[in-house]
Amino acid sequence: xxxxxxxxxxxPIAQRTATVCYMGSIAAxxxxxxxxxxxxxxxxxxxxxxALLAKPVREGWTA
Numbered sequence: 001x002x003x004x005x006x007x008x009x010x011x012p013i014a015q016r017t018a019t020v021c022y023m024g025s026i027a028a029x030x031x032x033x034x035x036x037x038x039x040x041x042x043x044x045x046x047x048x049x050x051a052l053l054a055k056p057v058r059e060g061w062t063a
Contacts, residue, residue: 026052 009017019041026049027034033046043049 022053 007014023034026043029052030049034041034046034049036047037044042053
């Protein structure tokens with residue numbers, strides 16, 4: 001940030017990388033394989049896994 005130069009990865013690539021990490025964590029927590037739809041950014045037919053995609057926010061904030 002100090003140099004305002006290029007980052008190691010463009011923002012969309014960084015976001016997809018973080019998404020893969022979150023998917024792995026959710027699959028490990030649920031102890032089962034999951035099918036993810038990257039276009040919708042949701043797990044297909046799995047409400048329990050989809051509920052873990054976003055954490056509750058504190059009062060006064062919105063997601």
